[in-house]
Amino acid sequence: MERTLVLVRHGQSDWNLKNLFTGWKDPDLTEQGVSEAIAAGKKLNEMAMKFDIAFTSDLQRAQKTCQHILDGVGQSDLKTIRDQALNERDYGDLAGLNKDDARKKWGEEQVHIWRRSYDVPPPGGESLKDTAARTLPYFITDILPQVMSGKSVLCAAHGNSLRSLVMVLDRLTTTEILDVNLGTGVPMVYKFNADTSVLSKEIINL
Numbered sequence: 001m002e003r004t005l006v007l008v009r010h011g012q013s014d015w016n017l018k019n020l021f022t023g024w025k026d027p028d029l030t031e032q033g034v035s036e037a038i039a040a041g042k043k044l045n046e047m048a049m050k051f052d053i054a055f056t057s058d059l060q061r062a063q064k065t066c067q068h069i070l071d072g073v074g075q076s077d078l079k080t081i082r083d084q085a086l087n088e089r090d091y092g093d094l095a096g097l098n099k100d101d102a103r104k105k106w107g108e109e110q111v112h113i114w115r116r117s118y119d120v121p122p123p124g125g126e127s128l129k130d131t132a133a134r135t136l137p138y139f140i141t142d143i144l145p146q147v148m149s150g151k152s153v154l155c156a157a158h159g160n161s162l163r164s165l166v167m168v169l170d171r172l173t174t175t176e177i178l179d180v181n182l183g184t185g186v187p188m189v190y191k192f193n194a195d196t197s198v199l200s201k202e203i204i205n206l
């Protein structure tokens, strides 16, 4: 039995391009972001990937990426479940600020800690640990059972909401996760063993 999960971060958004902290804000994809999502769909189609169900967040950059990928594999009408649990980490007071301005104000090191550490939340926002406290239960109750029943599942979400899942799937430590950055529109194809452990992971570079 094949148990497949494809995780993909949305394509470039307007605020990625403008270098702004985004979090739960809801900017659209840029032209490049649309191209990345279309390219991801094309690659998965070349691999003859077919999905049984898709999951995405409550934010349009992930939803649109999900739809472009489904269009690319010829499954435009596939059942897609949207849930806030998959939303990006809430960046709190940093949302809307320019990342370079933030580095000037608080220093390179502090901003890196806010962006990539496991348990230090940005002011008024969620740490990766806080994010995992909503993404992981949702993954376990809603997404993993689909995968374990032999389905092929697409999950289009966000840099940090997906880092919280990748940390568990790849068995990374709280130190190792610091260096993990997910590329926009780059699918990660996971296959699972019958005991829910990861059999294989393939990163599909565009």
Ligand SMILES: O=C(O)[C@@H](CO)OP(=O)(O)O
Residues within 6 Å of the ligand: 016, 020, 021, 022, 023, 024, 088, 089, 091, 115, 159, 160
């Ligand atoms: O702004 C955000 O919400 C995220 C993802 O783009 O940024 P960062 O990579 O800094 O965590």
